[in-house]
Structures are given as C-alpha cells and as structure tokens.
Amino acid sequence: MADAHQAAGDAPDDAPAASAAPAPGAPVADDDATTSGAGSVAARTALSSAVREIELHVARAGWDAPVRVFALVRTQQALAAEPTLADQLEPDVLAAARTNPWHLTSVEQEGLPAAADVEQLLGQLSWPSTVDGAALTVERVVLPPAAEAQMPADPDAAVAYLMSHPDRQDVRIAVGVLRDGAAWCAVRTRAHDSDDQVGGGPDVVPGLVAALRSTLD
Structure with missing residues (x-):
C-alpha cells in the first residue's frame, strides 16, 4: 500500500454502462431509510468526507483514467501502527484526527490484478482486519433514460451506441464503504467539471456499493 491521502496501480477501465446520473451538485439525502444508511452518524460523516476527498484527489489527474482503489483506515489507529504517518499529514488534519476517532485516511493500492471490468477486479480483492473500509473511483458513460431504452442488445453494438450518442455523459464515480x-x-460529470458540481449520496450506484462491500466480507 502506498500514497496516503488526507481523506478523511492501475486496472483496466470499466466497460461503459448506461444509467441515469444524478443532477450535478445535487446531493442525495443521507437518512436512515436508505439501504446503505447503516452505521453510526460519526462513521457516515467521516466516510462521506473521505470519499469527497478521494474524488477531488483523483480529479486533479484529469479524465480518461483507470480504476483506482483505496483502503480506508482510521487515522488514529494508523498513527499508532506507523507514527511516521504524522509527517505526511497537514497540522490541521493531524489535529482533527487526534480528536476524532472516526477520522479516515485513504491509502491507494498499487499493483492491482488484471481484470476485464471493475466487478471482476473487485471479486479478486480482500482486506485484512486492520482495514476499516474501501473506496474506488471509476469512469462510466451514462445516457438519459429515453436514449438508454433504445440501446442495442448486442454488447459491441451497445458500446458503439454509447460512445457515439450525442446525449452521452462521461461521469466519474467515487464509492466508499465501511465494515459497519x-x-x-x-459523482462528477465531465460536462460540469467543477468541484462545487459534485453530486453525492449513500446509494447512488447500489451495484458498485454492493460489489465493493463484498470485498470486506
């Protein structure tokens, strides 16, 4: 593991997938009625901050990027195991981590196994008990529902249809889950590529949430 980030390897790009994207900058309510609303309020708050920080970090590298995977660890525990980590954190981040037991640090994973798509990649991953959660970023192509309904059934034709459709949107999705x-x-769209136009919510992409959560089982 390498590259610790103040949050909170390359793999093949995921195949384009059609789905509806949330409106730019429109957060989805984080309430206990959602399927992924489990866990303490402190944990959910720390996780949302970590995922936003990861998305911002990845956004700095631009678009057309590979899948990136991160381990999420509680910063206090990471500092106890590796005190030199304190030298990599800004003073305000270090102070916040010392007072908040759920403050999270993300650690990008290098040398990811080869995979045809993100689901196959995640099926090959597992985490030690010292890791509190996991996150990933992936780019996908989405279409409005009306255009999606006309997509060809043939996989190759569907990819060509997606990539050439005038209403396509490129999106970057960052997903994080915790063991609790x-x-x-x-979610950020290329058409609204601004830090204040990133939408968010606990269950925006339930399929990816479930696949990522399975790596913690």
Whole structure:
C-alpha cells in the first residue's frame, strides 16, 4: 500500500454502462431509510468526507483514467501502527484526527490484478482486519433514460451506441464503504467539471456499493 491521502496501480477501465446520473451538485439525502444508511452518524460523516476527498484527489489527474482503489483506515489507529504517518499529514488534519476517532485516511493500492471490468477486479480483492473500509473511483458513460431504452442488445453494438450518442455523459464515480455498513458515493460529470458540481449520496450506484462491500466480507 502506498500514497496516503488526507481523506478523511492501475486496472483496466470499466466497460461503459448506461444509467441515469444524478443532477450535478445535487446531493442525495443521507437518512436512515436508505439501504446503505447503516452505521453510526460519526462513521457516515467521516466516510462521506473521505470519499469527497478521494474524488477531488483523483480529479486533479484529469479524465480518461483507470480504476483506482483505496483502503480506508482510521487515522488514529494508523498513527499508532506507523507514527511516521504524522509527517505526511497537514497540522490541521493531524489535529482533527487526534480528536476524532472516526477520522479516515485513504491509502491507494498499487499493483492491482488484471481484470476485464471493475466487478471482476473487485471479486479478486480482500482486506485484512486492520482495514476499516474501501473506496474506488471509476469512469462510466451514462445516457438519459429515453436514449438508454433504445440501446442495442448486442454488447459491441451497445458500446458503439454509447460512445457515439450525442446525449452521452462521461461521469466519474467515487464509492466508499465501511465494515459497519456505511456507504457514500460522489459523482462528477465531465460536462460540469467543477468541484462545487459534485453530486453525492449513500446509494447512488447500489451495484458498485454492493460489489465493493463484498470485498470486506
């Protein structure tokens, strides 16, 4: 593991998938009625902050990027195991981590196994008990529902249809989950590529949430 981030390897790009994207900058309510609303309020708050920080970090590298995977660890525990981590954190982040037991640090994973798509990649991953959660970023292509309904059934034709459709949107999705059940998603569109236009919610992409959560089982 390497590259610790103040949050809170390359793998093949995920195949384009059609789905509806949330409106830019429109957060989805994080309430206990959602399927991924489990876990303490403190854990969910820390996770949403971590996922937003990961998305911002990845956004700095631009678009057309590979899948990126991160381990999420409680910063206090990470500092206890590796005191030199304190030298990599800004003073305000370090102070926040020392007072908040749920403050999270993300650690990007290098040398990811080869995979045809993100689901296959996640099926090959598992985490030690010292890891409190996991996160990933992936880019996908989405279409409005009306255009999606006309997509060809043939996989190759569907990809060509997606990539050439005038109403397509490129989106970056960041997803994070914790062992206690909390989940958070952040979504940025290329058409509204601004830090204040990132939508978010606990269950925006339930399929990815479930696949990522399975790596913690």
